[in-house]
Amino acid sequence: MKKEFIALLSLILLISVSMVNIHFLTKITTDIAGLVEETDKYIRTENWEKARESAGKAQRKWDRHDAYIHMVLRQTEIESVRSSLSELSKALISESDTAKGAARAAISQMKSVASIERIRLRNIF
């Protein structure tokens, strides 16, 4: 009975940790998506300085959680987020028209990463 009790406790603990992980990952990706949305707004008003600052914040936030992200996300997902943030930075430096598209791509990438970990029927099946 002791073995079963430990197994049940461990199972509850694992599920709780998974829930915390989902919440934490969603928070990080939502925050970054928020910063990129802010960047997008500045791009629309052609406030390039503020846009670069906001995109820089998003990049730094992503880099700060690099070790954690590598433990919980697949390499392909990490690479696609990295490349979309890098594309956005390049477009902002050159102040080109592609910046808007790059910002939209980064936002959708972040939202996709956040939705992967959520417990939904479409994610399960």
Added chain:
Amino acid sequence: MRIMGKRQLGEMEPAEFVVAVLISDLAAHPLQDIGTPLLYGLIPVMILVLCQVLISGGMMKSLKFRSLICGKPSLIIENGKISALELQKNRVTLDELSEQLRKKDILDISTVKYAVLETDGSLSAILYPAESPLTPKHMNIQADDVGYPVIVINDGHIIEHNLKKLGFNLQWLEKQLGARKLKHADDVFLMTADTSGKVYLASREDT
């Protein structure tokens, strides 16, 4: 496998076998694909093992739960009569039945009174009393009681807790070695003893 309990592959219940196969597949995936985090394999494996422990605990406690998970044994031969219905239900052919019986050294199916297909897929057979192997009891012979032999020296190493379990000590062991003209435990490859004091010894020279 140690957490799930000591079972051989052939002794596994269907649910245990499925869990074992799933675990091996889940564990292999992050190892094959370096882009997948190790946690993607470790967490599902841990969840499966924990669920398996809970299911096996439930099976130990409740007979109904056990029969739901493992099924029930099927009586393939009852009073010498082969049940075609049970064979069909379990998808066992007559050839397979004969094969299973032959593996049990039963060549004549008419000698079998009962044959049960166990939940792990193995076959148990009970012969008619007249066909059963002769035992000392049949002959009214008093058989000597034998103890359970345990290893006392394994490849030169003395296993003291086994020695203690038998109620012997190192002096007894030295005496036994001396009686066989051996000086040290290092000279012994294998030595077993039982509670009655019966000793089997294979020295390194013998091997």
